[in-house]
Amino acid sequence: MGRKSIKEIRRREIVTAFYQVAKKEGLENASIAKVAKKMEINPSLVMHYFNTKEDLIYELIDFILERYRHIYKPKKSVSDPKERLIQIIDNLFSRKWNTLFDDGVFFSCFALVFRSKRIKAHYKDLHDSLRAMLAKALQEAKDEGAIDVADVKAASDMIFILVEGAYYYLSLSDENNDDKLAIYKNEVFMRLGLTYNVQAAEV
Numbered sequence: 001m002g003r004k005s006i007k008e009i010r011r012r013e014i015v016t017a018f019y020q021v022a023k024k025e026g027l028e029n030a031s032i033a034k035v036a037k038k039m040e041i042n043p044s045l046v047m048h049y050f051n052t053k054e055d056l057i058y059e060l061i062d063f064i065l066e067r068y069r070h071i072y073k074p075k076k077s078v079s080d081p082k083e084r085l086i087q088i089i090d091n092l093f094s095r096k097w098n099t100l101f102d103d104g105v106f107f108s109c110f111a112l113v114f115r116s117k118r119i120k121a122h123y124k125d126l127h128d129s130l131r132a133m134l135a136k137a138l139q140e141a142k143d144e145g146a147i148d149v150a151d152v153k154a155a156s157d158m159i160f161i162l163v164e165g166a167y168y169y170l171s172l173s174d175e176n177n178d179d180k181l182a183i184y185k186n187e188v189f190m191r192l193g194l195t196y197n198v199q200a201a202e203v
Helices: 006-025 032-039 043-049 053-072 081-092 095-099 103-114 117-143 152-170 178-192
Strands: none
Touching: 006 032, 006 043, 006 053, 006 103, 032 043, 032 053, 053 081, 053 103, 053 117, 081 117, 081 152, 081 178, 103 117, 117 152, 152 178
């Protein structure tokens, strides 16, 4: 894998600055001018790489996906498919998943799927990619006899529905919800027929 070009580096710097502005002021208030001000560059330089704010948002969705991919990067020492799957599920139901990307920016991006077919298609690609990555880990564990599921694609979809629903609801609460996350995680392990002891607090 070769070194990144100056163009790639500059685009990433701009998208990162755009994310930081959106996180601080809200996606609706973020602008090319504000990104340029934060980077202390001329707005024309931002527009050299991104013609419109929508182009920036489109790239921001890729930025989201890249950050979420860290969920699927187990420790180098983990080579066993079962242990790798356990680590992924632990990550999905942890603060790590919830803090990889600002919820306000994420849901602001999501709201745009109802106004832009381009963003809607790209957002769907993001979610499909994450599901495919989980399905791959499930398939590897199934091949080793570590889990008992008939359809890994359906299982992957079920897990994400549970994860996304949980974080949408729990984001409405300022309380510590680790006990609920443990219960949701335990439910996933049981549905997969995965032999693993998960400590879940009763509610």
